[in-house]
Amino acid sequence: MGDMSTIKTNIQASRPKYLSPTRGCVQLWSQTMIPTTREAPGDAQTPSHIFLTRAGYIRRVGAGIYNYLPLAWRSLKKISAIVRDEMDQAGASEMLMPALMPVELYSGTKRDVDYGDLLFTLEDRHGRKAALGPTHEEVITDLMCSSLNSYKQFPLNLYQIQTKFRDEFRPRAGLLRCREFIMKDAYSFHLDLEGDAGLNTTYDKMYQAYTNIFTRCGLDFSAVEAEAGPIGGSASHEFMVNCESGEDTILVCPETGYAANVEKAEIGPRDWSFDVTSDVEITMHHTPGMPGIEGVADHLGVTAAGMLKSIVMRTTEDTPRWVVAVVRGDHEVNEAKVRDAVGTSVELAPEAEAQAAGFSIGYVSPRATETIESILVVDPDTLHDANWATGADEKDHHVTGFNWARDMSTSIAADKVKVADIRNAHAGDPSPRAKGVLLVERKGIEVGHIFKLGTKYSDAMGLNVLDKNQKKQSVIMGCYGIGVSRTLSACVEMSNDDNGIIWPASIAPYHAQIIVIKPKEEGVLEEANKLASELAEQGIDVLIDDRDERPGPKFKDADLVGLPVRFIISPKTIEANSVEFKARLDAGKAQMIDRNDAIQSALDSLATAQNRRIAD
RNA sequence: CAGGGUGUAGCUCAGCUUGGUAGAGCGUCUGGUUUGGGACCAGAAGGUCGCAGGUUCAAGUCCUGUCUCCCUGACCA
Numbered sequence: 001m002g003d004m005s006t007i008k009t010n011i012q013a014s015r016p017k018y019l020s021p022t023r024g025c026v027q028l029w030s031q032t033m034i035p036t037t038r039e040a041p042g043d044a045q046t047p048s049h050i051f052l053t054r055a056g057y058i059r060r061v062g063a064g065i066y067n068y069l070p071l072a073w074r075s076l077k078k079i080s081a082i083v084r085d086e087m088d089q090a091g092a093s094e095m096l097m098p099a100l101m102p103v104e105l106y107s108g109t110k111r112d113v114d115y116g117d118l119l120f121t122l123e124d125r126h127g128r129k130a131a132l133g134p135t136h137e138e139v140i141t142d143l144m145c146s147s148l149n150s151y152k153q154f155p156l157n158l159y160q161i162q163t164k165f166r167d168e169f170r171p172r173a174g175l176l177r178c179r180e181f182i183m184k185d186a187y188s189f190h191l192d193l194e195g196d197a198g199l200n201t202t203y204d205k206m207y208q209a210y211t212n213i214f215t216r217c218g219l220d221f222s223a224v225e226a227e228a229g230p231i232g233g234s235a236s237h238e239f240m241v242n243c244e245s246g247e248d249t250i251l252v253c254p255e256t257g258y259a260a261n262v263e264k265a266e267i268g269p270r271d272w273s274f275d276v277t278s279d280v281e282i283t284m285h286h287t288p289g290m291p292g293i294e295g296v297a298d299h300l301g302v303t304a305a306g307m308l309k310s311i312v313m314r315t316t317e318d319t320p321r322w323v324v325a326v327v328r329g330d331h332e333v334n335e336a337k338v339r340d341a342v343g344t345s346v347e348l349a350p351e352a353e354a355q356a357a358g359f360s361i362g363y364v365s366p367r368a369t370e371t372i373e374s375i376l377v378v379d380p381d382t383l384h385d386a387n388w389a390t391g392a393d394e395k396d397h398h399v400t401g402f403n404w405a406r407d408m409s410t411s412i413a414a415d416k417v418k419v420a421d422i423r424n425a426h427a428g429d430p431s432p433r434a435k436g437v438l439l440v441e442r443k444g445i446e447v448g449h450i451f452k453l454g455t456k457y458s459d460a461m462g463l464n465v466l467d468k469n470q471k472k473q474s475v476i477m478g479c480y481g482i483g484v485s486r487t488l489s490a491c492v493e494m495s496n497d498d499n500g501i502i503w504p505a506s507i508a509p510y511h512a513q514i515i516v517i518k519p520k521e522e523g524v525l526e527e528a529n530k531l532a533s534e535l536a537e538q539g540i541d542v543l544i545d546d547r548d549e550r551p552g553p554k555f556k557d558a559d560l561v562g563l564p565v566r567f568i569i570s571p572k573t574i575e576a577n578s579v580e581f582k583a584r585l586d587a588g589k590a591q592m593i594d595r596n597d598a599i600q601s602a603l604d605s606l607a608t609a610q611n612r613r614i615a616d
Numbered sequence: 617c618a619g620g621g622u623g624u625a626g627c628u629c630a631g632c633u634u635g636g637u638a639g640a641g642c643g644u645c646u647g648g649u650u651u652g653g654g655a656c657c658a659g660a661a662g663g664u665c666g667c668a669g670g671u672u673c674a675a676g677u678c679c680u681g682u683c684u685c686c687c688u689g690a691c692c693a
Contacts, residue, residue, distance in 0.1 A: 038642065038654065039628045043686045063685065118691080135693090169617070169691075183693055238693095446693065483693030517652065551652040559653090570652080580652095589653085 017216060018506035018610050019539035026532040027510070029545040032070045035059075036557045046245060048492035049174025051501050055560040057509075064171025064179035071561065072488065074509035074541075076182060079484050080161050082216045082506065083184050090209040091202075092157040092186055097139045099163055103129040105138040120165045120179075132165035137479060140187045141457045148189065148475065151467045155197040157206075159186030161484060175489035176445065186480040191465070191473055199452055199476050203235075206450050206480045210239050213482065214447065218504020218610055219491060222444065224250045225260040227336055235452035239482075240444030241490040248446050251439040253431035260425075263334065265439065267421045268430030270380040274417075278386035280401040287363075288396045293329045296398055300389050304329035308382055308390040308402065310364040312349045313338060322349070322357060322374030326366050328381045329389075331423040341377050341420035363391035363398065367408060369416070377418045445490040446483075453477040501562030502584050505610040510543040511535075512602055513563045515554050517570035519546050528569045531579065534599055540606070559584070564609035565602050566590065585609055 015021065034056040041060070044050040052058045057072035068076060084094060103121055120132040133139065140158065148156070164183045171179050186206070192198040207223065214221045219241050226236040238261060240250055251265040252258070260266070287296050297304050307329030314320040323346055325333045339345050351361050358372045368391075369376040382388070388402040427441035455474040458464060463475045488507070495502045505511055512535055516528045525546060532542040543563065545554050558566055568580035568590050579598050582590035583605040593601055 035626095037627060042622090042628070045687075060685090164693080166692075170687090170689085172687085177692080181693070185693085449693065481693050486693055550650085550655065552654045555653045557654085568652085572652090 015539050016505075016607065016610070018218075018504070018606065019511070020541060021539065024511065024536035024539050024541040026529070026536050026542045026544065029543060030547050034071060034557075034561070035069070036560055044174065046173040046176065046493065047496050048176065048489040051492055051496055051560065051562075052174060052489060055500055055557075055562065058175065062179075064168060064177065066175060066178065066180075068485075071509040075488055075503075075507050076484060078507045078509075079217060079487055080182075080184070082213055083161065083482060083484065086209045086213045086216070087159050087184070087186065090157070090205045092159045092188075092209075094160060095158050096160050096162060097133070097136050097143075099133050099165065101131055101133055101139055103131045105142055106131060118166050118168070120167050133162075134164055134166045135183075135185055135479075135481070136160070136162075137187065137453070137457050137477075138461070141461045141463050141477070144189060144475065145461060145463050148463070149465055151191055151465055151473075153189075153465075155188060155190050155199075155202050157186060157188040157202055159184060159480070173489075175485050176493070178485065181486065182484040184482040184484055188478040188480070190476045190478075191467055193476065199478050203450060203452055203478050206478070207237060210448050210450060210480070210482070214239055214241075214487075216506055217487060217491065218506050219447075219487070220494060221447070222250060222252070222259045222442070224444075225258075225264050226449065227261065227264045237450050238446050239448035239450075241447050241487075241494050242442060242444050243490065243494040244443050245493055246443040246445040248444050250442050250444050251425050251427065251429075252442055253433050253437055254440055255431065255434035255437040258431065258433040259442075262424055262426075263336070265425035265429075266432035267423070267425045267439075268432040268435070268437075270384075270430060272380035272383035272419060274383060274404045276384065276386035276403070276405065278401070278403045278406070280387045280403075282399050282401045282403070282407055284392055285398050285400060286396060287398045297329065297389070300398060300400055302389045302400070306385075306387075306389055308366065308388045309333070310366055310368070310391060312354045312359050312361065312364055312368075313346045314349045314354075315342060316345045316347055322354075322359075322372060323377060324364065324366065324369050324374050325377045325379075325422055326382055327379040327423045331379065331381065331426075334422060334424045337420070337422045338377055341418055341422055342375055360391065360393050360395050363393060363395055365391040365393050365399065365402065366404075367402075368393045370408065375418065376416060377420055377422055379421065379423050380419055381423070383419065445486070445493060447487045447490050448480075448482045450480045451478065453479050496562070499556070500560035503562050503564055503609070504612075505564050505606040508563050509561075510541040510563050511606055512540050512542050512565045512567065513558050513561070514542060514544045514567045514569060515551075515558060516544060516546050517551050517554075517568060517572075519548060521571050523574060524569060524571060527574050531567060531569065531598060535602060538599060538603065540602060565605045567598065567602075581605075583609065585612070 036056045037054050040050040040054055044053055057069055059067040061067055119134055122130050124130055161184045163180055165180055168177060168179050171177050188202045190197060190199040193200050221239055221241050223237050223239050226238040240248060249262045250259055251262060285300060287299055293304050293307055293309060297307055305328055309327050309329050311325045311333045313323040313325055323342055325338050327333050354361055359368055366376060386403045389398060389400045390402050392399045425439060427439055429439050431437040431439050455476055457477055458475040464472050467473045492501050514528045514532055516524055519525045528544050532544055535542050562584055564584050566582045573579050577595050578592045579595050580590035581593045581601050
């Protein structure tokens with residue numbers, strides 16, 4: 001007896017995490033709800049939407065609102081279990097906040113305005129306004145105001161897994177963008193940035209926890225730098241499932257692994273010089289009603305890449321200063337990069353005020369800064385050529401043959417110009433981390449986002465405590481989100497073939513499917529149950545397709561549902577003391593294997609299914 | 617929100633131009649024949665044609681309004 005339990009404990013200790021730590025579950029197809037369909041609904045476009053619907057995981061209730069049927073719910077529970085496990089290990093505590101909340105909570109941070117129509121609001125019978133939570137910064141900060149009162153309580157990291165509501169402008173692609181969705185959101189609280197109790201330590205722990213979570217989910221993903229918030233630096237990372245059909249674009253350095261969202265990606269050093277000479281004379285052209293780059297380029301017979309685009313911005317200081325940002329005509333100015341170059345936050349200048357200051361909006365050139373007091377910021381790509389087309393600083397006029405050295409000698413000499421990376425990066429730009437290496441573009445689906453919030457919410461809502469020196473300090477916060485339901489669909493989006501879904505072992509609703517051929521014949525169903533029981537003993541969840549159907553539809557449905565391993569039991573296999581076996585990953589038909597090898601084949605195959613994407 | 621499309625049986629769709637008894641395939645149910653990659657035969661159930669109003673002897677079809685859902689755009693887990 002004692003020996004038995006010791007052995008059992010050892011087996012379980014060595015059992016991979018994608019298997020059930022206890023006995024696996026065994027369920028009959030005929031006794032659950034798996035409404036597969038031959039045809040996709042007309043409104044489904046993306047693979048995850050089509051297959052999750054066809055394979056009987058989800059059904060649409062309204063725009064961006066879905067039923068999670070038993071299969072989907074099993075997968076979602078498995079994802080949630082992984083999330084909980086890793087969050088708990090990283091020192092976070094789970095709790096649950098309400099989805100319904102008084103709207104006044106949001107007016108404190110002005111997010112009722114910032115969020116705008118994205119916030120679902122409703123009225124109760126007394127005419128009081130309420131909101132359905134899109135995230136919970138306000139609720140938890142409010143809670144902390146009354147519960148957090150000593151520096152000794154830090155650091156603190158709380159999370160929940162809960163349904164969120166966002167009145168999206170356009171819900172789409174099944175579970176990928178919903179109005180009601182399941183999210184894990186965590187919030188951490190600190191008094192310092194550095195040190196064991198500091199935000200940065202917790203942030204790094206969350207980064208590692210997220211890496212563990214998505215690895216355990218069997219996803220091919222990248223952690224990428226995202227646009228930083230109020231703190232600056234690399235204070236924000238997005239976790240992207242790599243997938244061609246993703247709507248986010250990221251840029252990757254193939255050499256160093258540096259990866260960033262396009263809006264954030266830095267561009268490596270580029271050669272530049274103001275002293276490029278040219279014989280071409282500067283010439284004025286009449287270009288009536290052509291403020292846009294494309295029209296003018298056409299009219300002047302140049303390409304957009306041969307033009308300079310000068311965007312008038314201003315700082316958001318108390319006494320704003322003008323900023324003229326110059327990039328090549330085919331590039332886009334990146335506001336955050338201009339902010340970093342200027343050293344203070346900037347915004348696009350309101351047209352009327354810029355006009356009043358003397359800027360001919362739509363026809364501005366770098367030369368405007370010679371007469372109007374302003375900061376000139378220039379992208380290096382505008383500085384290795386000498387013959388530019390650009391605005392003439394006069395309504396309805398452009399010039400060709402502009403030459404920095406010749407036509408702006410005073411400003412340049414006076415060192416009034418800043419040369420900096422101020423444009424959006426593109427594939428083919430130099431990597432910021434490795435010399436001579438070019439950035440490569442990839443598509444992804446954002447499933448997680450970690451963020452250093454700083455004191456934005458604590459300041460807005462008065463969350464502060466006394467520190468060791470009895471000084472009042474604003475609490476520093478971080479927040480960490482995972483789209484649980486989106487993770488499910490992102491996985492399908494990433495991993496499918498013409499016949500259906502291909503799950504990794506860890507988040508498949510069941511690990512294995514047993515197809516029973518001729519279940520009504522004597523002993524067949526019994527043999528299936530016996531095999532299922534043996535598999536369950538190993539922590540494998542089993543779905544037995546016991547329906548009295550012909551084999552064809554059962555095979556098709558099995559492909560659709562996409563469980564990693566499949567057994568087929570029939571009078572034939574029983575007679576031969578064998579069983580048919582097929583991994584979902586393998587092409588072709590099932591192979592006859594010895595009945596005694598069944599369990600080992602399943603275990604091996606599950607390991608392959610789980611690890612293949614990570615190996616890639 | 618802007619632009620484009622859509623709504624007829626549980627699902628996929630035809631019928632609308634040219635108004636006249638509500639259709640097909642799949643699925644479901646019954647009986648029979650079948651049983652290894654979405655079988656066959658016979659039968660059955662199932663729709664106030666998104667909703668409201670109008671034109672007409674007569675509207676799924678024409679007109680007006682309204683709603684739904686989908687696709688393309690800025691935002692986001």
